[in-house]
Amino acid sequence: MPLWPCRIRAQPEPIQRQTAVQGLQVRNRLVCRPPRPYNGAIFRNIFRFLGLGSMRASQYLIATLKETPSDAEVISHQLMLRAGLIRKVASGLYNWLPMGLRTLRKVERIVREEMDRSGAQEVLMPAIQPSELWQESGRWEQYGPELLRLRDRNDREFCVGPTHEEVITDMIRREVKSYKQLPANFYQIQTKFRDEIRPRFGIMRSREFIMKDAYSFHLGTESLQATYDLMYQTYNNIFNRVGLDFRPVLADTGSIGGNSSHEFHVLASSGEDDIAFSDSSDYAANVELAEALAPAGERAAATMDMHLVDTPDAKTIADLVKLHETPIEKTIKTLIVRASDECESDFVALLVRGDHELNELKAEKLALVAAPLTMASEDEFRPVIGAGAGSLGPVNMPIPCIVDRAVAMASDFGAGANIDGKHYFGINWGRDLELPQVADLRNVVEGDPSPDGQGTLSIRRGIEVGHIFQLGQKYSEALGATVLDENGKAKLMDMGCYGIGVSRVVASAIEQNHDEKGIIWPDAIAPFHVALVPLNYDKSDDVKALADRLYLDLQQAGYDVLLDDRKERPGVKFADMELIGIPHRVVISDRGIAAGTLEYKGRRDSENQDIAIDQLLATLADKLSI
C-alpha cells in the first residue's frame, strides 16, 4: 500500500499551543474540512512512518565545533555552524549537513501537511525559467540585478527563479479552462535564488534558500478572499505546530498592490523589521504601516507668550533640548520635501514632534507631496525660506505646511523661526498662527494607543518567515490567464500568493530558542527527539544491553532517537547533545542501573531527574509533544 494516503488519513488535529500567539489563532477560525477524530493509538503507530528515524552517533556525522567561526554574526548562524548543521560553500550558499537537513525536512513536512490539509495541491516547477515568461509579465526589465540571468548553449536567456508567478500562471492558463475548476491552490517547496547585494546572517539571508510558495486562482475577489483567509489560518497552524512565538502582522502591499497583505513574523531581537502590536488585542502591523492616532483629549491651553530666542548653537533637536531646557515633546522638527504637481509651491514643509520620526510611506501618500518622497537640499530651499535646516518652523513659513496629529495637539511649543540662529518658543496654534493641514505623518512609538482602539502598542523586532497577499489580476492580465464563466465568456482569474521561507524558519527557531550552551529545539522540529547517552557503553555490558534495548523501545514508540554510543567522555557527549539542541536527554549508567533508574533532563531544565527504568516511556509521553 502506498504510504502517502495513509499519512493523510492519520493526521492529527494541529496541536493548539498556548505559548504562541495567545488568542490570535481564534481569529477567523476557518474549517476547511470536518475535523477528524483524534486517535492517539493510530497517531503513535503511524508516527513510526512519519519520523525521520533514529541513529547511532558513532555512525552519524556529528560535526560540532568548539570555536565560533569568525564570520558568523548572528546567534543562529553561529550555532548552526557550531552544531554542525550547515557549512558555507560560498557567499550566501550553504551545504546542509545531515543534522541540519533533518530539521529542515521536519519543517517542510509540517508545511506540506498543513498545506495539503487546506486543500492545496503540490506541484514542482523548474528552478530555471525562460526569459520569455518574464518578458511577458514585464519583470525581465523591472527586476534588477537581484535576478540571476544566464544563457544556455543556444544563447537563449534564462533566470534562476526568485519566485514563480510567471511559471505558475503560464501553467494554469494552459491547464485550467473552466470556472468549474476554480478555485484552486497550487504550492511547491523549492529552491529559490535571489542575488542579494549583501547576503548576511547565514541561512537567514542567503542567496539560495528553500521556500514554500503557493498560488491560488479564482473567479472573483470573494473567492480570493476566502482562500486568503484559509491561508491565514493555515499559516497560524503551521507556525504553531513548529512551536514558534510569532505574530501575523498587517503589511504593506508594496508595488503589487491588492487589498490586503499579512506578514508572519517570528519575534526575535535580531529581526530586521519593527513590529508594532497591541498589548490587549490581536492588532499587529509593520511599524511603517501602523496608524499613529491623535493624542487623546483636548489641546492644553496656552500659558506662554510667543517669543523669539537666539539659538546660534542649536542646530538639532538634541541641541535645543539640551541648551534651552525644553522638553523634547515641546519641540517641533520641520522637514522640507519636494511637492507634487498639485501643489502651487515647489516644496512642502512636514512637521513632526522632536521625539517622533517621519514615516516616509505615509508622507508620500499625501496629495501635496511628491512620490517617491524626496528631501529637499538646503541649497534648494534656502532661497525660498531664507534659513537653513536647523532653524525651520511653521511661523512665517512661505510654503505649505502639513503637521502631524501630535503636533496639532501641542501647545507652548518651540520651533525654528525661519531666521538662521533663532527659534520661537511658546508657540500656540490659533493664537500665533493658523493650524494648517493635519495628517498622520510619523512612525508609531512604544506606548502609543493601538489603532484598533484597544490597548497600547509595543514594538518588537521580527523575522519575516511568511507573507500572504492578494495579487489580483496583475499576472493573469499580463499573461492572459482566463477561464470561461457561466455565460461562456472569458474572464481573467484573480490570484493570491502565499510564501513561507522554509530555511529561514529553521534559523528563526534558533534565534528564538537558544542559551549559552547551544540550540534548544522545539520538539516538532528537533533533529532527534531524544538523546540516549550511555556512559561506558563500550565497557559495561549492563549499560550497553539497556541502552540497546531502550533504543529499540523508543523507536517502537515512534521517537527519533540519537544513541550516543561514541567512545567519548561524558562531558563531551553532554556538551555535544546540548549544542545540537536535542530537547530530551536520557542518561544510562551503571550507577543508575544498580538503583533501577535512568536520568532524565529536558534541555531547558536546570536539574536532572531520576526516573524508574520502566517509567521512561510514560515520562517521555508526558514531556514530549509531537
Add this chain to the structure above:
RNA sequence: CGGAGUGUAGCGCAGCUUGGUAGCGCAUCUGGUUUGGGACCAGAGGGUCGUAGGUUCGAAUCCUAUCACUCCGACCA
C-alpha cells in the same frame, strides 16, 4: 555601488612594523593512562602564507595589480 577591514593547516589565531625560507591552541591519527561535564602524557600527519607580477642574493613580510570573504551604508516581490 560607496566606506572600512581580512585572506597564513579543517577551525581560531600569532608572525609582517625592522625581509633570512613558518609557528601556537583546538581538531585529526598512533600508543598509553584516564572515564559523570569539552582529560593527560608521548609521538605523528597536515600549509603553493588567496592569486599574479615586481623589488631583492633572498619575500608570509616591501611594492603593484587582481580575486575572494567579512562588516557598515544604499537595496530587499
